[in-house]
Amino acid sequence: MDTPRPPAVAIALPDWVDEVVDWERAYATDEDKMRLAIALSRENVARGAGGPFGAAVFEEATGRVVAVGVNSVVRLxxxxxxxxxxxxxxxxARVGAFSLAGEGMPVHTLATSCDPCAMCLGATLWSGVRRVxxxxxxxxxxxxxxxxxxxFASSWAYLKRKGLEIRHGLLRDEAVxxxxxxxxxxxxxxxx
Ligand SMILES: [Zn+2]
Known part of the structure; x- marks a missing residue:
């Protein structure tokens, strides 16, 4: 608490992410998408950058990566x-909108290397992704x-009632x- 006013918060990916993510590629299948999330989680651990969790948001139809995340709790x-x-x-930030389900937007999919926690499940609902x-x-x-x-089971049911499609346990062994x-x-x- 050196200054009387808190600083701005910067949320940046580690530079090595570009070695894991092919920003030009079409990640066509659900397995392709999950493999990227898991690869990010593995690299985050291997590099000592943070917890064993990775995630990526894709345009469903094109398979293009919009953005990725790695657990950065400790790092940042x-x-x-x-x-x-x-x-x-x-x-x-990339699409310039607070929802990924805005007018005229394509369907977006989240791939995450682990079932979301309470915080992330809430954010999943607000994010505008349609598939998880x-x-x-x-x-x-x-x-x-x-x-x-x-x-809770009812939390997942709530998201499904809101129209989200959800798959659990995809490539679970690789994630574990x-x-x-x-x-x-x-x-x-x-x-x-
Ligand atoms: Zn979480």
């Missing part, structure tokens, strides 16, 4: 910077002692393997 001293939150914020692909499960994350917060790597490397456990 920001409890809100889960991978999904980062991907949403950067995607909305999840890798590791809430139970997998909790086994690693990450707290996912108050997410990153949790195992994180544990083996002695990574920090914070809230989630």
């Amino acid at each position: 001293n920001n409890c809100t910077l889960h991978a999904e939150m980062m991907a949403f914020q950067l995607a909305q 692909l999840c890798g590791a499960t809430r139970d997998d994350a909790m086994l690693l002692r990450f707290d996912e917060g108050p997410v 393997a990153v949790f195992d790597l994180y544990r083996a490397l002695g990574g920090a456990i914070y809230n989630g």
Whole structure:
């Protein structure tokens, strides 16, 4: 608390992300999209950059990546910077709109290497994505002692009633393997 007024908050991806993401490629299938989210989570761990979570927002029809996120809670001293939150914020900055479901916009899909926590599930609803692909499960994350917060079956049902299409457990084994790597490397456990 050196200054009387808080600073502006900058949310930037690590430079190495460009080595993982092909910004020109069409990530056509759900598996292609999930593999990118998992690759981001793995690289975040391998580089000691943060927690074992990655996410990406795509245009569904073209498979183009709009934005990605990696867990940056510790790196940027920001409890809100889960991978999904980062991907949403950067995607909305890129398209210049606070919703990815605005007038005339294409359908957007979120791929996340783990079931979203309470915060990210709320943001998923407000983000405007219409499809959600999840890798590791809430139970997998909790086994690693990450707290996912108050997410209930009724929470998912609410999103589905709002028209979101949701797939769980996509390439789950590959996503969980990153949790195992994180544990083996002695990574920090914070809230989630
Ligand atoms: Zn989260």
